[in-house]
Amino acid sequence: MYMSLKRLLIGKPLKTRELGEQRLNKSKALAILSSDALSSVAYGPEQVLIVLATIGFTAFWYSLPIALGILILLIALIFSYRQIIYAYPHGGGAYVVSKTNLGEKFGLIAGGSLLVDYILTVSVSVSAGTDAITSAFPALHQHNVAIACVLVIFITVLNLRGVTESATILSYPVYLFVLGLFIMIGVGLFNIATGHAPAHAHPPVGTYVSGVSLFLLLKAFTSGCSALTGVEAVSNAIPNFQEPAAKNAARTLMMMGLLLAILFSGITFLAYWYGISPRGEETVVSQIASDTFGRGTLYYFIQVTTAMILVLAANTGFSAFPLLAVNLATDKYLPRMFSIRGDRLGYSNGIIILSVLSIILIVAFQGKTENLIPLYAVGVFIPFTLSQTGMILKWIREKPKGWKHRFLINLLGALITLLVVFILFTTKFTQVWPVLIFMPLIVLMFLRIKSHYDAVGDQLRIYESEASQPIKGNIVVVPVAGITKVVENSLAYAESIGDEVIAIYVAFDRESERKMEEKWKKWKPELRLFTFVSQYRSLIRPMGRVIDLIEEKADKHNYQVTVLIPQFITKKSWHYILHNQSGVLLRTYLLYRKNVIVTTVPYLFKK
Structure with missing residues (x-):
């Protein structure tokens, strides 16, 4: 049943040699890797207006110079990450750059920030997409959280089906969204030029x-910078591109930057000209579309495509999070399960973990986009700053041909992004302070995982000076609960592998002990049976004491001790709850004994 459902949702497994077919061309890569950045134009300008609205309607003209500042930052980031793509063509983005040039701790801060950012990418994108849906259909407002969770599950299944399949499906909504906004901006500018738009609404x-104060303007600027999240995704996902991967990634990045600049500028300008004010029940894009087209077909086309890209922008997180997790897992900072490809050649463990954490965030914040965005911005601008600083040190240290202009680009990017981080902590400390708690915890988690893997590697490594002693024999211990076919089967196997076989029976009263000894003498007199009475009705402790004594004897003669646990397997899984699981408890207890081998002999029931 499970396998049939899995095949229906995810599809049949792909062979490893089909991995090359899962790489993306530029058009598909642009769709799935830039959907986060492009979708942010649906809420980035709105975040600027929300801050300015605290002063009043007359302050809305400040959105234009603020937008200009954001565009300057965008240009600096695009050219900076273009250099990172060529310098580190195997992907990893800010994590690899920071770790290589600034050291382990800074690399882990960048990596941890990006992991959190991708979780927030999914949460913010889906929450914003849900807002767009409920703006068009107000009756659904009360179901925001449920709708968002269902959408995350849908995108998860889509990504588990594989990179190319999800890219093929997602490319249509992304390009339809871009087309719709270009039409809206074009018609809006035409109406302004021809006098069909009100000239005194702003x-x-x-x-x-x-x-108005500098503090407020800087707060509005940092809020608008949420439109720049997702810019780094292309540099993290270079391995997903067709060859030449670095060249294709760089071109995709430049195209994404151009589209983002046009759409962000256009929406900001139209919002200013139309005198749009942010409302809790209707998004800014919805108001612009309504003023431009009326509540007709084109308005609903804009709303539907906006909702779709906001939801599917979460796919940037699903594309980049698993690849970053692979880099961290390869360096032993995350569990190795993140580096394992699933049936469809995607890193399914990373996809599933990302989905679960995103749903937890959505539920915790009740799908409120504005509560998530400040953390979202901090999570991306810290890696921005670290990656630019790392590139500065790289150019100074290596001094390749033409390094000075590259140095200046990264220097400008580092200064601006550092300023944004400082402004975020200054103006929105009450919203971003959790970063100061969870980032050290994440870095500590990375270091503890690395320490564990290093310790495991050291213990598994074979040293010539530590030659192991040869095992001269095997003492097999068989816990028995009575005389049954299960026990008979287990004893037969024990005799085939052991030099000495010892059976152990724990009774709860003297009468049961006496009866068992009598039966055993008649049934298997040639095998030793140890019997004990447990006054406290415990099986584990008496057996543990006996095994301790046997282990001491084995050590003296360089024998191995094997505890062989009989286990019957019921025909139906629900039958297990009808039987005691003492074998499972004993096996769990003995697994932590250093010099004892624990094995199970199954006996399958037929009915």
Whole structure:
């Protein structure tokens, strides 16, 4: 049943040699890796207006110079990450750059920040997409959290089906969204140029605004910088590109930057010209579309495609999180399960973990996008700053041909992103302070995992000076609960592998002990049976004491001790609950004994 459902949802397994067919061309890569950045234009300009609205409507003209500052930062980031792509063509982005040039701790901070950022990418994107849906259908507002969770599950299944299949499906909504916004911006600008749009709905540029402060403007700027999240995804996912991977990734990055700049500028300008004010029940994009087209077909086309890309923008997280987790797992900072490919050649463990954590966040924050965005921005701008700083040190240290202009690009990027991080902590400390707690915890977790793997490797490594002593024999201990076919089967196997076989029976009263000894003498007189009475009705402790004594004897003669546990296997799985699981408890207890081998002899029931 499980396997049939799995095949229906995910598809049949792919062979390893088909991995090359799972790589992306530029058009598909642009769709799945830039969907996060492109979708952020649906809420980035709105976040700027939400901050400015605290002063009043006349402050909305400040959205234009703020947008210009964000575009300058975007250009710096695009050219900076283009250099990272060529310098580190095997992917890893900010994590690899920081670890290589700044050291282990900074690399782990960048890696941990990005992992958290990708979790937030899914949560924010799906929450924003749900907001777009409920803006068009207000009756669904009360079901925001449930809708968001269902959408995360849908995207998870889509990604478990494989990279190319998900990219093929996702490319249509992304390009339809871009087309829809281009039409909306084009029609809006045409209406403005021809006088069909109101000319006095907005405050004039330069209008004096009482109460405005540098602190408020910087807060609005950092809020708008949420539109830049996802820019780094291409540099993390270079291995997913067709060859030449680095060249294709760089071109995809440049195209993403161009589209993002046009869409962000257009929406910001139209929101200003139309005098749009942010509302809790309707998004800014929805209001612009309504003013441009009315509530007709094109309006619903914009809303549907916006909702789709906001939801599917989560796919950037699903594309980049598993690959970053692979890099961390390869370096032993995350469990090795993250480096294992699933049936469809994707890193399914990373995909599933990302899905679960995202749903937990959505439920915890009740699907409120504005509560997640500050953490979202911090999670991406810390790696931005570290990666740019790492590249600065790389150019200074290596000094390749033409390094000075590359150095200046990364220096500009580092200074701006560092300023953004400082502003975020200054203006939104009450919202971003959790970063100061969970980031050290994440880095500590990475280091503890690495320490464990190093310790395991050291213990497994064979040293010539530590030659193992040869095993001269095997003492097999068989716990028995009575005289049955299960016990008979186990004893027969024990005699085939052991030089000495010892059976142990634990009774709860003297009468049961006496009866068992009498039966045993008639049934297997040639095998030794140890019997004990457990006054406290415990099986584990008496057997543990006996095994201790046998182990001491074995050590003296360089014998191995094997505890062979009889285990019957019921025909139906639910039958297990009808029987005691003392064998499972004993096996769990003995697995932690250093010099005892524990094995199970199954006996299958037919009915």
